[in-house]
Amino acid sequence: MNRDLQLLRRLLRAKDRIDAEPNQPWTVSRLASVSGVSEAHFARCFREAFGIPPHRYLLTRRVERAAALLRDTELPVIEIAMQVGWDSIGTFGRTFRDIMGENPTALRRRLRVHDDALEWVPHCFLSAAHRPHLKMAVSEKRRSTKGARQDA
Template sequence: MCSARSKPDTVDRELKLLRRLLRAKDRIDAAPHEEWPVARLAQVSGTSQAHFARSFRDAFGIPPHRYLLARRVERAAALLRDTDLPITDIAFQTGWTSLGTFGRTFRDITGESPGALRQRTQAAPGDLAQVPHCFVSAAHRPDLKMAVSEKRRRENGDTTPATETEVP
C-alpha cells in the first residue's frame, strides 16, 4: 500500500517542478534581452541551481543557457528580417553586450552572418503577413541541440570527442 501512495506523490512532485520550470522558461521568453544566470532562474523556479539546471535540461532537452541563446538569436533574426534597424542596435536590443560575440554566436548558430541573413531575407521577401507569427518564429527557430563550441569544433574538422582530461 505504501508503493501505491508513493507513485502519485512522485507524479505530483514532478508536475509541480514542471510548472516551476515553465515559470522560469516563460520569464526567459518574456525578456530574453535580460541577464538570466542560473542563480536567477533557480530563484524564479524555487529550486537549487544544480537541480534547476539538471531539471531544465531533462524537461526541455537543452540547458537553460542554450535555450536563452536560441531565443536571442530567434529575436535577432526576426528584427533583421522585419526592420531596418542597424545590426549594432539589434545586437544590444537582444541582450548581447559585444557586437563581436553577437556576430560570432549568430553565425555559429544560423550558419550565416547577421548581414548575410538580412540580405537574403530582404532580397526575396515572402508574404509572411498572412502566416501567424508563432509559425514564422517556429520555422526560423535555431537548432541548438549541441553546444556552440562543439558545433564550431566539428566544423573545423576536429572529430575527436571532447573528453575530460585524464589523471594518471
C-alpha cells in the same frame, strides 16, 4: 508524481521569464531562484524537461528575436545586438553565425530578397521555419566544423 508536476510548473515559470524578456541577464542562479530550487537541480531538471540547458535556450530565444528584428526593421545590427541582450557585437555575430549558419547581415539580405514571395505566409510559420536548432553547444559545433575542414 505530484512533486514532479510542481517542479515542472516551476521550470515553466523560469522558461516563461526567459521568453518574456530574453534580453535580461538570466543566469542559472537567477533562474533557479525564480523556480525555487538549487542551481544544480534547476540546470539538471531544465535540461531533462526541455531537452537543452537553460543557457542554450536563452541563446536560442535571443537569436530568434534578433532574426525577427533583422527581418522586420531597418535597425543597425549593433543596435539589434544590444536590444536582444548582448554586450559585445563580436560575441553576438559569432554566436548568431554559429547558430543560424550565416552572419546577421547576410540573413537580413537573404530575407529581404524573398520578402515579397512570403507575404501571404503567416508570421508564426515564418518564425518556426527560421527557429535555430540548438541541440549541441556552439563550441561543439565549432570543433566539428574545424575537424571537417581539416579532413577535406
